[in-house]
Amino acid sequence: MNTELFISRRLFFEKGDKKFLSQKIIRIALVGIALGLAVMIVSVAVVTGFKREIRNKVIGFGSHIQVVNFDSNNSYETLPVSKKQSFLEELKTIYGVKNVQTFATKPGMIKTDEYIQGIVFKGADAGYDWTFFRNNLVEGELPAINDSVRSDEILLSGQVAKLLDVSVGDRVVLYFINEDENNPRMLQLSVCGLYNTSLEEFDNLFVLGDLQQVQRLNNWRSDQISGFEVTIADFNRIDAIEQEVRNAVLDYSIENDAILRTTNITREYPQIFDWLSILDMNVWVILFLMALVAGFNMISGLLVLILERSKMIGVLKALGSPNWSIRKVFLYLSAFLTSRGMLWGNAVGIAFIVIQHFGRVLKLNPATYYVDVVPVNFSLFHLLLLNIGTIVVTVLMLVIPSYFVSKISPERTIRFD
Structure with a gap:
């Protein structure tokens, strides 16, 4: 006792x-x-x-891990890679990987009669996971995107819409400049919805639309994209999973094809x-x-x-x-x-x-x-x-x-x- x-x-x-x-x-x-x-x-x-x-x-705008062209700088003007990669099936089998999707980005600007705003047009295809933007949608609806017909709908942040004095249903003009062209290219697109994440640095920047619009602007083929986004289940394992993704990408690299590199969200936005x-x-x-x-x-x-x-x-x-x-x-x-x-x-x-x-x-x-x-x-x-x-x-x-x-x-x- x-x-x-x-x-x-x-x-x-x-x-x-x-x-x-x-x-x-x-x-x-x-x-x-x-x-x-x-x-x-x-x-x-x-x-x-x-x-x-x-x-x-932050992850909602850029996913946990990205696979992009090795020659692309840390900017939104990217060099194309083929979306037909042999390592994609292996990526989906890696423990902890939830989703693998394609994306394309193109920097540009939105201009109205009174205001102008620099933006990044992020293109998505029919298989894109819209969960993050659906949860932060404040008005309207998500863009209706399919692989057969190019969509002219875009998702805009409420902050930018307020700055430009536009609302759901309005049409806006976007301007893009290619390095080898003297005149800017224009797209007249319809605002189908507004989102708000309260993260102003990103809300003021990203406009979501059809990936085929980016391919058209860059004169890319239908199988060319900016890269792949990999979403994982556990953020604490991001470094370990990125290493496995990198190994899979290197193992399946094709000779004379674009060299690919991997990066994760912590290196993309280290200040945050x-x-x-x-x-x-x-x-x-x-x-x-x-x-x-x-x-x-x-x-x-x-x-x-x-x-x-x-x-x-x-x-x-x-x-x-x-x-x-x-x-x-x-x-x-x-x-x-x-x-x-x-x-x-x-x-x-x-x-x-x-x-x-x-x-x-x-x-x-x-x-x-x-x-x-x-x-x-x-x-x-x-x-x-x-x-x-x-x-x-x-x-x-x-x-x-x-x-x-x-x-x-x-x-x-x-x-x-």
């Missing part, structure tokens, strides 16, 4: 001695622990949710993903500070407990209990008390996440934060780590203060009680 655990449980569940000063001190400490853990849960949920939202928006990685430091600072607050709160409570239980300590010493055994009693008791505070902290933190997720109570300025509401991400794994880390750190911080048990003399505590 664990005697120390038995004594600490009796002390924890005891109903008497409510006049002890320690009861009030402990309540204050437990409130501090509860608030600290709630802040940690909310901080991790908000930061991971924010990173996920921004990351998914570097900025998101910096947010992790903010979370660690918050976790460190909240853990210190919880630990010092319990230290003050433990010292008061030791002082008010000096008679009990003296009796245990008189009965032959060693100092470490008595210290364990108070460490167990502190762990029980900390767990009680953590219970309330979990309740408050999880309640906030649930209310914000379904009620979308806290709003943000999308022009500043790229999202219109505070995003939250509930992860059971993060919740377990926070709880385990809090109780471990708190108890470890109490080991040294529990040393005061050895300073209590059983002779004095029993004699003068």
